[in-house]
Amino acid sequence: MAIKTVAEALRKALREEMQRDKHVILIGEDIGIFGGAYSVSRGLIDEFGEDRVRDTPISEVAIIGAGIGAAMTGLRPVAEIQFVDFMACAMDQIANQAAKLRLMFGGQVSIPIVIRAPYGATGRAAQHSQTLESWFMHIPGLKVVMPSTPYDAKGLLKSAIRDDNPVIFLEHKLLYGSTSPGGKAKTLVSEISNTMTPAPDEEYTIPLGKADIKRAGNDITVVATGVMVHMVLSLATELQRNGLSLEIIDPRTLTPLDKETILNSVRKTGKVIIVHEGYTQCGFGAEVASIIAEEAFDYLDSPVKRVSNIDVPVPFAPLCEEYVLPNRNRILNAIQSICQ
Amino acid sequence: MSIPKEKLLEFYRQMFLIRAFEEKLYYLFMTEPMPGTLHQYDGQEAIAVGVCAHLTKDDYIIGTHRSHGHAIAKGVPLRSIMAEMFAKKTGCCHGMGGSMHLADIEVGMLGATGIVGAGLPIAAGAGLSAKLRGINQVSVCFFGDGASNEGAFHEAVNLASIWNLPVIFVCENNLYGFSTPVNKVMKIKDISERARGYKIPGLTADGNDILVVYELAEEAILRARSDNGPTLLEFKTYRHKGHSRFEPSHYRPKEEIEEWIKRDPIILLKNKLKNELNILDKELEQIENKVKEDIEKAVTFARESPAPEPGESLKYLWA
Numbered sequence: 001m002a003i004k005t006v007a008e009a010l011r012k013a014l015r016e017e018m019q020r021d022k023h024v025i026l027i028g029e030d031i032g033i034f035g036g037a038y039s040v041s042r043g044l045i046d047e048f049g050e051d052r053v054r055d056t057p058i059s060e061v062a063i064i065g066a067g068i069g070a071a072m073t074g075l076r077p078v079a080e081i082q083f084v085d086f087m088a089c090a091m092d093q094i095a096n097q098a099a100k101l102r103l104m105f106g107g108q109v110s111i112p113i114v115i116r117a118p119y120g121a122t123g124r125a126a127q128h129s130q131t132l133e134s135w136f137m138h139i140p141g142l143k144v145v146m147p148s149t150p151y152d153a154k155g156l157l158k159s160a161i162r163d164d165n166p167v168i169f170l171e172h173k174l175l176y177g178s179t180s181p182g183g184k185a186k187t188l189v190s191e192i193s194n195t196m197t198p199a200p201d202e203e204y205t206i207p208l209g210k211a212d213i214k215r216a217g218n219d220i221t222v223v224a225t226g227v228m229v230h231m232v233l234s235l236a237t238e239l240q241r242n243g244l245s246l247e248i249i250d251p252r253t254l255t256p257l258d259k260e261t262i263l264n265s266v267r268k269t270g271k272v273i274i275v276h277e278g279y280t281q282c283g284f285g286a287e288v289a290s291i292i293a294e295e296a297f298d299y300l301d302s303p304v305k306r307v308s309n310i311d312v313p314v315p316f317a318p319l320c321e322e323y324v325l326p327n328r329n330r331i332l333n334a335i336q337s338i339c340q
Numbered sequence: 341m342s343i344p345k346e347k348l349l350e351f352y353r354q355m356f357l358i359r360a361f362e363e364k365l366y367y368l369f370m371t372e373p374m375p376g377t378l379h380q381y382d383g384q385e386a387i388a389v390g391v392c393a394h395l396t397k398d399d400y401i402i403g404t405h406r407s408h409g410h411a412i413a414k415g416v417p418l419r420s421i422m423a424e425m426f427a428k429k430t431g432c433c434h435g436m437g438g439s440m441h442l443a444d445i446e447v448g449m450l451g452a453t454g455i456v457g458a459g460l461p462i463a464a465g466a467g468l469s470a471k472l473r474g475i476n477q478v479s480v481c482f483f484g485d486g487a488s489n490e491g492a493f494h495e496a497v498n499l500a501s502i503w504n505l506p507v508i509f510v511c512e513n514n515l516y517g518f519s520t521p522v523n524k525v526m527k528i529k530d531i532s533e534r535a536r537g538y539k540i541p542g543l544t545a546d547g548n549d550i551l552v553v554y555e556l557a558e559e560a561i562l563r564a565r566s567d568n569g570p571t572l573l574e575f576k577t578y579r580h581k582g583h584s585r586f587e588p589s590h591y592r593p594k595e596e597i598e599e600w601i602k603r604d605p606i607i608l609l610k611n612k613l614k615n616e617l618n619i620l621d622k623e624l625e626q627i628e629n630k631v632k633e634d635i636e637k638a639v640t641f642a643r644e645s646p647a648p649e650p651g652e653s654l655k656y657l658w659a
Contacts, residue, residue: 025472051472057502062461062495069465072450073400074473077465092492096455097462103656105443105451106434110659140657164659 002198005177009150009199010040013157025052028080037082039178060089068098071113084117085130098166099141110164120172122186126313131278136168137255143167144254148229154199155206172226192230211258217247221265221272228275263296270301273334280308302338307331355385355606357631358409375427376438381409382580386605388413390553394561400466400479402459403452405440415447422638428645435648457490464496467505478506478564486517488531501538506564511574518583519591535572547575548605
């Protein structure tokens, strides 16, 4: 039966990979008995046992560090960090160890660790609302993946686990469609069901480093990630009625970035905006805009615009949170401004 | 405990080798433009040798910025280390890492990391892997007094304790974290006291007596191999040299340095060999001369080796 939520898709990917390869183990906080803060690993401890699904203390440095040591010596750990914001607690292990030991040791080791984390604003205030994709994109030696649908999530997680490099796997909380630590989680899954391409039961993988054209079009290129893919897809339907055709590209992997798919689209349309959740300064959009300016300048009819968070720690009050996040109006304004 | 004469002579050879290697490097750094830096192990040799004596190629060690001695004791070929110091392609890390990041997976030197404390969780992970793969490998983490104040130390030791991991945490307490004396940075006198906080065995001993190191390391390693969990070993020792390169360590009182140099682990073993086992000077000289020869060969090898291509690093970026 087709899988309609990202949480189930990820769980299926984990189960399949753990069945396929006994070296795959899961480590993280509350992933065993509780099944993960967002239920991603629910049931896996019953199937695979406590040796392979390990609840850890609240010790991000040890979680990632032990994952690295295990990955260097024959295991394939999938470490979960409960909120991407907590990656900050383990940044030395992520940026200075996982990303660098292979190169520093002249290629003698590989570090096949996957580090998964939920991201995105859901009313939990500044320290539980970030995206931080740039932190990981900025460090050579890390791959960074950000799926937007159950189909992409399952295929990409399987590839990430099979990849011999450290992979940071970022999952938007609103796409899980599952429970959160407090019970019923905030979710967009029912509203966006027609763009949440389901994951089939069969075995398949999606290669890292390949973007997906979520909607072919001719007038404007929109590069979007995560939840924003769905927001832009729904806008595209409305705009099409007015004769404006958006081409929506979901990179799926942020590092390594599929530049060619993006640049081909820009060469076709001449107009591009980038829509992503997360801070604007030095964000994913900044990097893509820079690449486009360097490599497709002659094709541009208008400036490259970014629609992403206003640069401020995400505030708690619901209207204040909404205000700082990308929204339909800001996307429409950006599109309008490059169409004049 | 009686150790056969051959083994004691081998201890002597290894410790002398480490010392001579470090002295050779110091001389090279003083007289030629050598790339990078140097954190010398002079004075701490008994710890590397006494611990690694119990390990096979399949056991893992994780080191620090001060790991030339660990690498030699674990069996990384001399020429590989020397060539790495010269930033040559034939270095153990192909010139990609340098002095602070020696590694040779084939002999179980999982790597030296230059971030103080970062090796402890990684060593715990290697222990986890050994435990899950069901072979009686152990994972030894060398670190200093300074590292025991990093959060990573506490997280790693705690994790190893609850998961009963086959890890031996070996703290080389040389009384200074760079320029800062231990009594300024912790209230406890012995770092092994911290083991109590994690309910694992913790011992403090004289790191300049190879026989003491050898005995305690054996216990701890057997404990790990028999799936009885981790140990925190603290060996008190002293750096003869400054923190790095030519740093003169003015922050250490002269008398203190002199006292510790009198307790040079190599001299202590030499005296034991001569006085208790009647080993002759010329036997030891033979060993020493062979060591010096081997080091010269390593230097020649390094000098004659090619440097890596400028773009070589990109080959190693992705697996």
